[in-house]
Amino acid sequence: MVKAEVITIGDEILFGQITDTNTQWIGTELTQIGIRVIRKTSVGDNEADILAALAEAETRADLILITGGLGPTKDDITKKTFCQYFDTELIINEDALALITDFFVKRGREMTDLNRQQAAIPKNAEYVKNSWGTAPGMWIERNGKVFIAMPGVPFEMKNLMSKRLLPKLQAHFETPVIYHKMIKTVGIGESFLAEKIEAWEDALPPHIKLAYLPHFGQVRLRLTATGSNLATLQAEAQAQVEQVLPLIKNNVFGFDTDELETVVGSLLKSQEASVVTAESCTGGYVSHLITKVPGSSAYFLGGVVAYSYEMKMAELGVKQQTLNDFGAVSEQTICEMAEGARLRLGSTYAIATSGIAGPDGGTPDKPVGTVWIGCAGPNGTTARKLMLTNLRETNIQLTATYALDLLRRTILAA
């Protein structure tokens, strides 16, 4: 099995100043293509430590991935250190330079010498195009071992790796065939899910592994099948999915790359229906999720974030009386918000959220975490009460997830 080590460069990681989300992501991706990560190392922005880490890793691993230290500023020294390690020199790579120049021309900005220097890579390095930023990716081979350098900016690193490096690695190394099938559930806790499918899980063949990946009201079930023939693995995984689905049907919203917001989007498109939002406690996060999806303008007309009583009344037509009698966090108000938004903004469906996100604003009968979500559609309005956490951001995310799921269920029932 191909052994890999990941080296992260940057004082800010050692000092705990930034969260390193890169290495976990890299670990997952490499594992999924059958490369085994045997060690992760983080060193500071200094040549000696980087050189030492490279030398140690080379003795143990077939593949060494480095992230960070590729930015244009002084504290970024990966490339210089590479030159010393491989006893070579930096040369301007024309493709990289063209890309960087274009990057600045597009933005109508002046290019500095520092920017130009970003196009320089070690002579022995193969340039790996980074279309998402100005720091180039690098691929270096020596004695059958592969060294890869990537920028530390997460979205640049992730794009570079998904689009260019993972395929290149699979082509370069003899890796086993690995097939992943993801089942995505919402509205059921990890342990309840585990109980429901326990018998099925215990009966899985040894070459098919199951992982629970919980995330804000969702639990993704990942099946990982390892073998030598892709078609066989796909068939085996599919057979397992068909066995487990009946047990959790009510909570499965999609597979693989499906997200709640994309699933909802496709449903709306297929029905030539539209949606609007009426948000209080989620403060725009629901519409953000919907509009993150490319092409969402085809079915999302817009929404109202109504934080104040005045806006709930003026923009959504919630009655003063209702707010006085039941308060903003109530079944009556959430229904008027959803119905008001649907009527006034002229959409097929409307989803509404209102709750106490916290940390303050809780009362004995409505503690922090009390949330109402509602969905208005052609067949009427459904409202649901949620009792969530005492963490503001968690409450916002959970509410948005459950609201999108309520919309999904409403569309499916229509």
Add this chain to the structure above:
Amino acid sequence: MVKAEVITIGDEILFGQITDTNTQWIGTELTQIGIRVIRKTSVGDNEADILAALAEAETRADLILITGGLGPTKDDITKKTFCQYFDTELIINEDALALITDFFVKRGREMTDLNRQQAAIPKNAEYVKNSWGTAPGMWIERNGKVFIAMPGVPFEMKNLMSKRLLPKLQAHFETPVIYHKMIKTVGIGESFLAEKIEAWEDALPPHIKLAYLPHFGQVRLRLTATGSNLATLQAEAQAQVEQVLPLIKNNVFGFDTDELETVVGSLLKSQEASVVTAESCTGGYVSHLITKVPGSSAYFLGGVVAYSYEMKMAELGVKQQTLNDFGAVSEQTICEMAEGARLRLGSTYAIATSGIAGPDGGTPDKPVGTVWIGCAGPNGTTARKLMLTNLRETNIQLTATYALDLLRRTILAA
């Protein structure tokens, strides 16, 4: 300066199955007490790799901290490996045993032999009481170097370290004082910033280090001052800040824990002013950032996400004529959006966004990444054109950042 290395044990970390929040926290805490973390290493649950990591770390560091591998199950491997590394044996520690027994009695649970084994620690180890779980902490000294083993469960590790180990470390080692000062900038690229402050940076005394931490349109400048007297370091850092501020005044929005949305919030509160949003391309992300801040309801009334022409007209009062003549992504439309929102929703300020987030919708004269932001206030309306990237999510994040900054500048100018 005392050098430390952190070793994390566990396959699940290498394979990316869990997020390692421990090492960032440890890095921050050690840095605060003036211990320099020079390396972080993660290895799997196997003896050979752990032994190798220990041996390497001992050659470089004065302090070696290990987390993980202390649980009652399969990965009780840390203690066995310690015994091998220090050529000693495990013995039951009576204090540890008493604590564990008490732990089970309190919960009315049966104690298994496995549980009892948790009270065993290497003969050469000093027992460090863990009142938050059943895995004991350990402190081992050899040739003036300190080895510490802690459980991997975050809240156990954090309590063990804050309450017991950090004080013990400060008593044991001669630690310098370290002071961090963060300057937060927006709207200027890392390389441009670097050129502006190059002379200042080059003139920094050796005991004050500078790091650039870029993040979506922002660059944080971190000054790290090392010495023996906190007051002196604070004064020195402050003096450096006052030297550099004039060079970048126009881009500095805050310090240390300030965020754009919190800074804007405090400005609005201090002026008893309010804000509303009129979002198109950001689709609710601006109001999400504003409402992430606890207490934002004091100054945020709400907003309108107007994705369709209809909503721009009906909810924000944008003129049909304007949309026809100039399109939704234009200076004229953004001004009408901001002014319409401010008037109709009755706030002191209104921020508006409209642009082509992509991936589709671009035209030769308005390519993907073309964005207009606007801010309406008591003294009129300001609009600004941005040329961003071809990545949808990046464009949303950058637009939101620049929009909040435009609001900030408008309030300050008022």
